[in-house]
Amino acid sequence: MKTFNRIVVLLFLLTAGLNTQASIVSDTATVVILSVNDMHAKIDNFPRFKAMVDSIRQTGEYVLLLSAGDIFTGNPVVDQFPEKGQPIIEMMNLTGFTASALGNHEFDYGQEVLARRMNEAQFPFLSANILPDSSSPVRFRPYVIITLENGIRVGILSLIQINEAGLPDTHPSRLEGLIFPDGLKVATSYASLRDSCDVFIALTHLGYETDIELAGILPSLDLILGGHSHTLVKTPSVFNGVMIMQAGSGLRHVTKTTLKLSDKTIISRQAETLSITGFRKQDDELLRLIAQYNDNKELNEMIGTALNEISGSDELGSMMTDAMAAIAPIEIAFQNNGGIRVDNFPKGDITIKNVYQLDPFGNEIILFYLTPAEIRSLILNAYNRERAIDLQTSGISYTVLTDAAGNGMEVEFRLSDGSAPDEEKTYATGISSYIASSYQFDHKDEGASLYITTAQSLINFIRNKKALDYKGVKRTFVKAAE
Numbered sequence: 001m002k003t004f005n006r007i008v009v010l011l012f013l014l015t016a017g018l019n020t021q022a023s024i025v026s027d028t029a030t031v032v033i034l035s036v037n038d039m040h041a042k043i044d045n046f047p048r049f050k051a052m053v054d055s056i057r058q059t060g061e062y063v064l065l066l067s068a069g070d071i072f073t074g075n076p077v078v079d080q081f082p083e084k085g086q087p088i089i090e091m092m093n094l095t096g097f098t099a100s101a102l103g104n105h106e107f108d109y110g111q112e113v114l115a116r117r118m119n120e121a122q123f124p125f126l127s128a129n130i131l132p133d134s135s136s137p138v139r140f141r142p143y144v145i146i147t148l149e150n151g152i153r154v155g156i157l158s159l160i161q162i163n164e165a166g167l168p169d170t171h172p173s174r175l176e177g178l179i180f181p182d183g184l185k186v187a188t189s190y191a192s193l194r195d196s197c198d199v200f201i202a203l204t205h206l207g208y209e210t211d212i213e214l215a216g217i218l219p220s221l222d223l224i225l226g227g228h229s230h231t232l233v234k235t236p237s238v239f240n241g242v243m244i245m246q247a248g249s250g251l252r253h254v255t256k257t258t259l260k261l262s263d264k265t266i267i268s269r270q271a272e273t274l275s276i277t278g279f280r281k282q283d284d285e286l287l288r289l290i291a292q293y294n295d296n297k298e299l300n301e302m303i304g305t306a307l308n309e310i311s312g313s314d315e316l317g318s319m320m321t322d323a324m325a326a327i328a329p330i331e332i333a334f335q336n337n338g339g340i341r342v343d344n345f346p347k348g349d350i351t352i353k354n355v356y357q358l359d360p361f362g363n364e365i366i367l368f369y370l371t372p373a374e375i376r377s378l379i380l381n382a383y384n385r386e387r388a389i390d391l392q393t394s395g396i397s398y399t400v401l402t403d404a405a406g407n408g409m410e411v412e413f414r415l416s417d418g419s420a421p422d423e424e425k426t427y428a429t430g431i432s433s434y435i436a437s438s439y440q441f442d443h444k445d446e447g448a449s450l451y452i453t454t455a456q457s458l459i460n461f462i463r464n465k466k467a468l469d470y471k472g473v474k475r476t477f478v479k480a481a482e
Contacts, residue, residue, distance in 0.1 A: 256274055
């Protein structure tokens with residue numbers, strides 16, 4: 001692997017360290033840390049990004065290049081590649097990444113695929129609060145200590161978010177054989193890592209608010225470089241003496257943190273956010289590679305037309321659930337807002353690539369026979385996760401009645417013909433496998449897979465309809481209870 005900027009990477013395991021003879025440290029030194037997060041397979045910006053990184057490396061400073069997780073899911077060219085995720089690993093290798101945190105979407109392709117991508121990566125993946133058992137094929141380190149040629153030691157500890165169910169936000173079936181302790185509790189057990197390094201960094205996939213909590217309990221950190229919440233931190237934030245930065249998402253920005261040290265002690269910290277999309281130069285080799293990846297006839301196939309822009313979760317979610325409800329015997333369908341991954345379908349041609357950008361997760365449709373009371377339970381529990389509408393729907397329209405604090409109290413719904421549901425009847429209800437496995441709701445029926453993904457149902461639906469118009473469609477409402 002090509003060595004950048006005289007960096008010697010020493011990877012330390014929990015059980016053992018690797019000894020090395022450090023070079024004599026000069027009185028002062030500058031270390032530049034470039035960090036991105038939540039790239040979500042957006043490889044099209046890599047030619048500009050690599051050109052920018054190369055230009056910074058040419059300044060002669062010591063440069064580290066880090067990713068705070070979620071490198072996968074969000075670009076069909078990468079997600080639907082025969083070896084899922086391989087294109088972005090190639091881009092990261094060619095750009096010379098130093099390390100990458102594991103984010104929740106690293107697990108979207110399953111652990112076997114992740115293990116193959118990790119083996120191909122010329123940089124380590126990190127997480128301190130993932131504990132694999134012997135059945136899991138993935139292996140990674142909780143942290144690394146990087147010793148620069150001038151002897152300065154940079155420690156990088158990584159943590160991943162967990163949700164209220166104690167798991168990262170991905171399909172639970174893809175997490176079998178893994179245990180996820182609370183990241184903040186785990187972090188404190190690594191406080192002694194401070195004694196083994198001159199610069200102590202947390203490379204996290206926790207979200208900005210949790211990064212602030214981390215700074216509160218681990219003040220020995222110099223810097224937190226975060227991800228997960230897609231927060232663009234333009235001005236350095238300092239909490240409890242710890243600087244916190246995050247670079248948005250989609251490889252549109254990079255954080256540049258400059259540390260000046262004297263006798264191995266940080267004497268100044270500066271950070272700024274740089275625009276990748278605004279950088280003029282591009283790397284020729286990566287331009288050629290990405291052109292080859294994007295030349296995909298299957299993904300570029302036109303399957304229908306949007307007569308008007310289809311925008312927002314109401315319109316896009318209504319389209320997605322109508323596609324599910326077009327499959328017999330489904331009468332009612334639901335789609336969670338978190339599974340709607342684009343802001344709009346522009347007016348005009350719709351391609352298969354558009355569909356996979358909207359719905360990249362590969363979730364299957366699960367059929368439940370639910371009573372009206374059970375349907376209300378699903379809607380209400382989903383609403384109260386964030387005290388906001390979370391489920392788009394087909395076959396019904398519904399209103400969540402809230403109390404003064406905004407908590408969902410009751411649900412009223414009508415069938416698509418305006419009639420009230422039959423309280424004694426069960427309705428064939430289609431939901432994604434993610435909702436079925438991750439959401440809490442009352443149901444006697446155990447559910448059964450229809451063995452078709454939500455994305456494929458939408459492809460079929462658009463092909464059959466040819467022309468779509470969802471302008472102004474809205475089926476979900478919130479009202480304060482009287």
